[in-house]
Amino acid sequence: MVAAHEVVLAELPALLPRLWRYGLVLTRDTATAEDLVQATCVRALERSEQFTVGTRLDRWLFSILRSIWINQLRAQRIRVGQGLVDPEEVLVTEGAQQIEMNISAGQVLKRALGLPEAQRETLLLVYVEGLTYQEAADVLSVPIGTVMSRLAAARLKLSALQTPSADNADRDQD
């Protein structure tokens, strides 16, 4: 029990930027992403004894962050009318300063962040974080088939096969 707490304590700080990135992909808002990371830290430290030493801490933290988003923050944001965010504005931080990156990376990100929530988080977990389909299915609590169809839909939209105007025909595959 003590060991689990110590592992969480020692390894969590290095994972903060990746948690923030997942938060940003979910919330599309830099400030809310920060709140989400803070809430994730609080819960992870409170429940550190529930972490199984020898398993991946990043996966465990992703699940926590996601559940806080789904159960607490998302509902609040939708209530105050911020549910729809323009992906173009996501990369602007609180101080209205554009996150600096090269143009093509920025274009890719804008298109990826414009995907429906379920697709963009699945995309992040598998293609950026390198989770296997099974690991992603576990974090997202969905069957593997749903992971597959979300990835296919996301890739299709990011590919040249579909123009952005066809996007409104899309639905989340849940």
Added chain:
Amino acid sequence: MAPGPTDIDNDALLVAYLDGELEPGQYRELEERLRTDAALSARLAALADASRPLRSSFDALLAAAPHARLKAAFASALAKAPRRQVRRYRQMLLAAAAALLLLVFGGALGYFAAKVPGELFEEADAFEEEWIAAVAGQLSLYRGDSLASITVDSAEQQAQLSRLGEVVNLDLSAPKVELEGLTLKRAELLHFQGRKVAELLYTGEHGPVALCIMAEPGGEGEGEVESRDGLNFMYWAASGRRFLLIGAAPAKRIDALADTIAARFGT
């Protein structure tokens, strides 16, 4: 054109192929189809293109993360964590002791048999959380000058304070409840889940501040200012009462006010 169901199934298969997630049998079957179906292999190429720059683009975000603020968030979470664990541990001990006493004296056996101590302290926590959330919700309805417009009849307020004082069994006379920089606008008796709550509503530089007193023993607080929905609050329990001081004022100010109040009531 939006894809039909067959396209989606095909795409999922192609994507799983690209991601190395196909079973060996499915893999060989698809390779065979790709060799003979030019359209399918063109689609595969397009889908493959789509994910190539993803990782490097998203890695640019890692560099842009607010590293200092994230570390500060972790530090603040860390500062809270041990206190909570100690608190839970204490509550668990208390609950276990209470359960044991009741068992020894033969009371409420069924109740405690059904509820392990762990659930009991979770329940106590949940009650405090709900109570704090209810007061925060009420207070968040007041904005700026909504309290400023209330005129105060001093004699009536004294009478109301004295009635409230009887309810919570505390001296709530003017010298005890006057707080520097704040004007007492309302003193009223509220109810939360069947318990009586004396609420004193003040207004000041930073908007409304509420002091709530419940004449019932409760779990000890965090011993520090916490925040919820943009409000700062301090919760503590002493001398068989629960106290909650909450408002939009800065944490330092809430902390100082809570000290004053606690000292006045000898808690």
